[in-house]
Amino acid sequence: MKEMTESLKETLKRFLFRGIRFKMTLAVLAASVLMLTAVGITMDRTVSNTVEELISSRMESDIKYIEDLFDEGEWNIRDGALYRGDILVGDGTVENAYLAPFLEMEQKTGSFSYTFVKTSDNGLDWVGDKKTGYMQGHFMRVAGSTLSPDGKKIMGTYMDKKVADILDEKGVYSGQANVVGGMVFCLYRTITDSSGEVVGVICVGRSIESMREQTKKAERSLITIVIAAMLFVAVGLDVLVFTWISKLDTVNNYLRDISSGTFPEEPLNLHTNDELIVTAACINEMTEALKERERISGELSIATNIQAHMLPCIFPPFPDHDEFDIYATMTPAKEVGGDFYDFFMIDEKHLAVVIADVSGKGVPAALFMVIAKTLIKNYAQMGMDPCNVFTKVNQLLCEGNEAGLFVTAWMGVLNLETGKLTYVNAGHNPPMIKLADGGFTFLRSRPGFVLAGLDTVRYKQNELVMAPGDKLFLYTDGVTEATDKDNQLYGEQRLGDYLCSHIGDDVKELLTGLKDDIDAFAGEAEQFDDITMLVLDYRQKRASDDAAEKAFPASLDALSDVLAFTEAELNKADCSPKAAMQIAVAAEEIFVNIAHYAYPGESGKMKLGITVDNGVARLNFRDYGVPFNPLKKADPDITLDADSRQIGGLGIFMVKKTMDEVRYERKGAQNVLTIKKKIN
């Protein structure tokens, strides 16, 4: 799992105090405070007005109610008294006041009420003292529901002149008024007779106190409602926002997992149908794409790893061989490149060394490198001459080389017994060689065309003989073309100088030191190309074993040569004729087998080694063909009659029967069959 990056950690820290949840809570709080203040301010103005209006309309209906309590008929005045139809409502005396409707109304609604009759009195006087008194108007109270402060019914008293004047003019008055010594809130309305003449006034009222109380009550319930509504909104908003945020949190956690390199198994599901569903869908798509990319890059890094490990990297590679020392390094540039080196034993006495550089970089070059390396090794291990190896590999690489890649390569095969170095060059930089007591010099040969360039190229090989103490240095152009910060090349001159001044170094010291020298030269400059080097130190000749060995084409045409060679070797050792014939027959059977089966569809070579030691002949057959163990074949049934006999299988059966020992081994790319037989 990847470590969380610093910037992500920083973001998470910041987010704690600036998240939407935090902001939202603040916003709801602030909105609540603001709304409450606003409501408080407007309440006083609007609510009391509204309540007054409400009360007036209520009083309007109260008046209607009182009127309805009387029987049918019109208001009228007779002898200064107020009648409804024929019912006397009142004439200003307590006795004649008709109180029933007013009392009933008060009981029902809590409003007090009066009725006044219009009088012809004018210029009425001031009543009461300066503080509570008033000028009397021309409407006289004749009936009503309330007692005066002293307990008497207050019939016969007059209305305040200011109110009376307004009623004359408008027919209605509402507002505060001084009613029998106390301030009340009232509605006055004139009443008319059948001819439309004003005959009196009905007044309904309530004390200011009770009205204030009602206003307060209304205010309180209004505030309660507002607070409740706001709470509801706040909670609703919070629930909404918090659900949303918790989904965002899910998204965040999901993404955090991904950014730290863990892919959740389940796709992201937010259980929602809002806009976040699009987010989730996009994230899931993105995750799939990322997974795919991750998988590919994972596989690529495995591929890179495989490629890196394809180069032999265990030193010394052949502990059994003290004839030579070998060391090689490959320092890749940033991107995977196509340089490679290789070395391997073709057989016990032939060592192959290869260095190559595939054009281009990255995965295509890496893949091409793997193919080229494998092909070269395969064909070289078949025992082909280096020039034929390159000719064959070139043809194969040209097939389907759509990308137009090519390889420069150099291969040498060293015969460890004789020191003969057979080499072939396909467009590669010339190696350096140190011969005898001289220094390192370039081993220039006319190079063939690059591999994979043109399928008709036939490569030519050259030979030279190395003596013990000679060294061969192979490299790619990453060495000579290493640049310093001023774009100066390391160059062949510096390379030659370094090698010549370190002739005594062992192979590992030489390459490590050279690499340090190149690094010191390049300084801060970036490495552009792979730097690949291989050095071979030929220390001593391989002691040639006693075996007479000869190579033959694996073809029936060579059978006579094989038999002649075999018989000649056996003759030298004074072999009995019978044993000689049986050995020759065995050699023929084995050789014919190789010629038929080792190289299906193509030509190849086989080698036959013969030694005679202590009266025992030992024949060693080697080929580089397909793995094949002839000894595994079932023996034929030799008891059948002639007509039922099978023709095949007799040859190897005879070998098994006539030889003292028969052994098959697969050694590397070789089939090795050994037979032993006493010669006397």
Place this chain on the structure above:
Amino acid sequence: MEIIKSISESTLNIALQGRLDANTAPELEGVLISSLSGITGLVFDFSELEYISSAGLRILLIAQKKMNTQGTMKLRGVCPAIKEILDITGFSDILTIE
């Protein structure tokens, strides 16, 4: 290898000199294919034969199968070394060796 062929009446005599190996066996096979029609007796003279491998045995087996349908087949002058090969491979049991 030399193949010396002579016919008397319906008997074919074939004397082999030298080596009957994978290279020379096809030659003998060719001679037999062209000469066996109407033959009721086939005699191989091996007294000059030095060497025989499984390729030669194969021809002997083919000849024997053929002669089983039209007559008899005999081997003469088989040296001990070749006799041993015929013994090892079970050919002594199916061939008539004089």
